[in-house]
Amino acid sequence: MAETARPEHRYGNRPTMKDVAARAGVGLKTVSRVVNGEPGVTPDTERRVQEAIEALGFRRNDSARVLRKGRTASIGLVLEDLADPFYGPLSRAVEEVARAHGALLINGSSAEDPDREQELVLALCARRVDGLVVIPAGDDHRYLEPELKAGVATVFVDRPAGRIDADVVLSDNFGGARDGVAHLIAHGHRRIGFIGDQPRIHTAAERLRGYRAAMTEAGLPVHDSWVSLGSTAPERVRSAAEAILSGPEPVTAIFAGNNRVTVTVVRVLADLDRPVALVGFDDFELADMLRPGVTVIAQDAAALGRTAAERLFHRLDGAPDTAQRFELSTRLIRRGSGELPPAG
Amino acid sequence: MAETARPEHRYGNRPTMKDVAARAGVGLKTVSRVVNGEPGVTPDTERRVQEAIEALGFRRNDSARVLRKGRTASIGLVLEDLADPFYGPLSRAVEEVARAHGALLINGSSAEDPDREQELVLALCARRVDGLVVIPAGDDHRYLEPELKAGVATVFVDRPAGRIDADVVLSDNFGGARDGVAHLIAHGHRRIGFIGDQPRIHTAAERLRGYRAAMTEAGLPVHDSWVSLGSTAPERVRSAAEAILSGPEPVTAIFAGNNRVTVTVVRVLADLDRPVALVGFDDFELADMLRPGVTVIAQDAAALGRTAAERLFHRLDGAPDTAQRFELSTRLIRRGSGELPPAG
DNA sequence: CTGAAAGCGCTTACAG
DNA sequence: CTGAAAGCGCTTACAG
Numbered sequence: 200m201a202e203t204a205r206p207e208h209r210y211g212n213r214p215t216m217k218d219v220a221a222r223a224g225v226g227l228k229t230v231s232r233v234v235n236g237e238p239g240v241t242p243d244t245e246r247r248v249q250e251a252i253e254a255l256g257f258r259r260n261d262s263a264r265v266l267r268k269g270r271t272a273s274i275g276l277v278l279e280d281l282a283d284p285f286y287g288p289l290s291r292a293v294e295e296v297a298r299a300h301g302a303l304l305i306n307g308s309s310a311e312d313p314d315r316e317q318e319l320v321l322a323l324c325a326r327r328v329d330g331l332v333v334i335p336a337g338d339d340h341r342y343l344e345p346e347l348k349a350g351v352a353t354v355f356v357d358r359p360a361g362r363i364d365a366d367v368v369l370s371d372n373f374g375g376a377r378d379g380v381a382h383l384i385a386h387g388h389r390r391i392g393f394i395g396d397q398p399r400i401h402t403a404a405e406r407l408r409g410y411r412a413a414m415t416e417a418g419l420p421v422h423d424s425w426v427s428l429g430s431t432a433p434e435r436v437r438s439a440a441e442a443i444l445s446g447p448e449p450v451t452a453i454f455a456g457n458n459r460v461t462v463t464v465v466r467v468l469a470d471l472d473r474p475v476a477l478v479g480f481d482d483f484e485l486a487d488m489l490r491p492g493v494t495v496i497a498q499d500a501a502a503l504g505r506t507a508a509e510r511l512f513h514r515l516d517g518a519p520d521t522a523q524r525f526e527l528s529t530r531l532i533r534r535g536s537g538e539l540p541p542a543g
Numbered sequence: 544m545a546e547t548a549r550p551e552h553r554y555g556n557r558p559t560m561k562d563v564a565a566r567a568g569v570g571l572k573t574v575s576r577v578v579n580g581e582p583g584v585t586p587d588t589e590r591r592v593q594e595a596i597e598a599l600g601f602r603r604n605d606s607a608r609v610l611r612k613g614r615t616a617s618i619g620l621v622l623e624d625l626a627d628p629f630y631g632p633l634s635r636a637v638e639e640v641a642r643a644h645g646a647l648l649i650n651g652s653s654a655e656d657p658d659r660e661q662e663l664v665l666a667l668c669a670r671r672v673d674g675l676v677v678i679p680a681g682d683d684h685r686y687l688e689p690e691l692k693a694g695v696a697t698v699f700v701d702r703p704a705g706r707i708d709a710d711v712v713l714s715d716n717f718g719g720a721r722d723g724v725a726h727l728i729a730h731g732h733r734r735i736g737f738i739g740d741q742p743r744i745h746t747a748a749e750r751l752r753g754y755r756a757a758m759t760e761a762g763l764p765v766h767d768s769w770v771s772l773g774s775t776a777p778e779r780v781r782s783a784a785e786a787i788l789s790g791p792e793p794v795t796a797i798f799a800g801n802n803r804v805t806v807t808v809v810r811v812l813a814d815l816d817r818p819v820a821l822v823g824f825d826d827f828e829l830a831d832m833l834r835p836g837v838t839v840i841a842q843d844a845a846a847l848g849r850t851a852a853e854r855l856f857h858r859l860d861g862a863p864d865t866a867q868r869f870e871l872s873t874r875l876i877r878r879g880s881g882e883l884p885p886a887g
Numbered sequence: 888c889t890g891a892a893a894g895c896g897c898t899t900a901c902a903g
Numbered sequence: 904c905t906g907a908a909a910g911c912g913c914t915t916a917c918a919g
Contacts, residue, residue: 212693213693215911215912215913216913217912225889226889226890227890227891227912227914228890228891228914228915229888229889229890232889234913235914240889241889244888244889256688256692256693258665258669258689259912259913260610260669260671260911260912260913261669261670261671261913262606262609262615262671262911262912262913263610263895264914265606265895265913266604266606266610266894266896266897266912266914267894267895267912267914268895268913268914268915269895273649273670281631281635281638282631282632282634284628284631286631287625287626287628287630287631288626290625290626291624291625291626291652294625294651294652303649303666303667303670304649304650304651305617305649305650306648306649306650307647307648321602323647324602325602326606326617345600345602346602348600349556349557349600350556462828465829465832483828483829484827484828484829485806485828485829485833488810488813488833489829489833490834501626559895559896560896561896570907571896571897571898571906572898572905572907573904573905573906575897575898576905578897579898583905585904585905588904588905603896603897604895605897606895606896606897607895607896607897607898607911608898609897609911610896610898610910610911610912611896611898611899611910611911612898612911613911
């Protein structure tokens with residue numbers, strides 16, 4: 200088994216500043232000065248050092264640097280699912296702000312699993328990210344307390360933190376849903392269904408609250424059978440929609456709780472023989488090209504990300520410690536599906 | 544200016560293993576053993592150490608660990624745009640493989656700018672990521688040579704590396720485009736337009752080549768005015784489409800070079816008074832719900848990411864150094880727009 | 888303008 | 904089962 204002595208070159212045999220210093224015939228500190236562009240080096244010395252760097256293929260090891268300096272120039276982003284189109288623009292916005300501040304992004308998906316969220320967040324803390332942007336899956340974040348105390352700037356987005364005091368950037372989920380449902384009511388609907396995400400998710404609960412508020416304000420009853428909360432998996436949403444649309448007194452309109460739900464409801468309605476009105480929370484690509492176009496309550500995902508990241512760097516720059524709450528407004532976009540009158 | 548003495552708690556005042564050792568009344572190495580779950584610690588000693596860890600809010604500093612161990616348990620992912628829906632499933636697939644290997648993902652967008660790509664890649668190398676998955680924006684990657692030599696496992700995805708020998712995972716862009724255009728020809732089209740991304744991008748060039756091959760194989764001429772390459776910005780694509788569709792002998796069908804192009808062409812065609820056939824490279828959400836449904840050449844973005852990440856970890860596990868090329872096949876999905884006969 | 892020494896917080900290689 | 908010493912590759916604080 201001579202196999203034991205595998206090459207194992209990892210990064211162990213990379214040249215270090217010491218190697219560069221030896222080759223250039225200068226001290227370690229001089230190499231450090233050149234690498235970091237600090238002043239106080241003769242042009243001639245600088246040239247010798249640069250030559251040694253090129254010849255050796257030296258690249259500074261930031262792990263060592265970080266250990267000494269205390270800041271990693273990186274921030275962590277924990278979201279639900281990198282593949283969900285809602286998070287694309289949000290991630291990108293966070294990235295752009297980070298980039299403007301010279302920081303890299305480390306990110307991961309919680310898959311809506313609180314344990315996985317915690318595991319990820321703590322792994323990022325162990326890497327000593329300077330800050331965290333978190334779209335929480337769980338509702339108890341006390342595990343973050345030591346980290347916050349130690350100075351890890353943390354901003355929650357899309358949903359608030361649970362059982363700790365922290366910055367949060369939200370959309371007006373309640374108001375948006377209420378507006379959307381009121382819009383359906385204004386177009387004559389009285390039996391309106393609500394299909395949303397799992398109720399333990401803050402946005403789902405808020406949007407449901409908005410739905411109920413609009414119904415109540417209009418003096419309309421809400422039948423239990425009109426409301427369905429649960430996973431956004433297509434099969435679940437499909438059967439929920441079919442149930443809500445059947446029976447003796449089917450709904451004439453549906454409010455869909457998020458973009459995953461909306462796209463499935465669109466498919467269900469397309470198979471139906473009667474028109475059913477639809478308003479969805481979240482805008483999505485090509486919503487205007489469907490027949491009818493899909494009326495939505497749009498939230499600005501990029502603005503959520505941007506606001507959160509800016510708040511984070513503001514904090515890193517010494518902003519006071521009191522937790523702040525930002526709420527972004529939503530916007531109703533009429534495209535046809537929300538303006539259909541009740542059938543029959 | 545007493546302001547100079549700002550709190551600055553960064554992570555400087557976090558407890559270290561030394562603090563834990565002092566509090567628990569044990570040696571440093573014992574704390575290390577407990578933190579890393581190594582054997583050889585009395586249950587009683589372990590308990591004392593655990594208590595000290597909790598009381599102090601200790602969390603291991605991975606920067607120090609990395610410096611000593613040589614591996615960071617993180618990989619870098621450089622892509623074009625985190626917000627592009629094509630990259631969502633790809634990123635997610637890379638992340639899942641990384642997670643299965645206990646690694647975190649550090650990622651960034653090149654914004655299709657070769658300089659920004661290089662800057663990002665080298666920043667990741669300075670962080671000593673164990674490996675890189677790169678969707679290249681540039682076509683000269685010689686800057687990576689010292690890194691590859693130093694053992695940074697690197698896999699290119701979607702587009703090959705330029706001027707260096709490296710692993711690459713591609714879709715069959717040539718074959719897919721050829722199939723798509725042949726499909727239009729089979730439905731009677733003889734004047735077919737091609738609207739694609741910038742020609743310096745490998746996928747764009749390959750798909751154009753596929754288009755030309757299909758036309759040639761059918762004995763059809765290609766007029767210069769039928770082909771338009773450039774940015775995928777909606778305005779550019781819109782005017783390209785309008786130009787191709789006007790004139791004395793307009794095309795009766797369009798092949799769209801990627802999903803960004805396709806969605807804009809769909810909008811242009813919707814405003815037209817005659818039917819024009821369309822096949823797009825890349826599948827996209829709701830393509831089946833448009834009228835007509837959009838026929839596409841689908842590639843498996845998640846499989847691209849998965850294959851690349853698996854190859855990367857295979858390499859980190861000691862797979863031989865010879866560069867390998869993986870090509871994934873594409874799939875024609877008929878939905879209506881590609882089966883329309885020529886108008887007139 | 889330049890550099891030697893100490894130290895960041897861990898792990899490694901040993902010794903007991 | 905336990906721990907003291909050395910070292911990973913940088914930066915900091917000083918001294919010349």
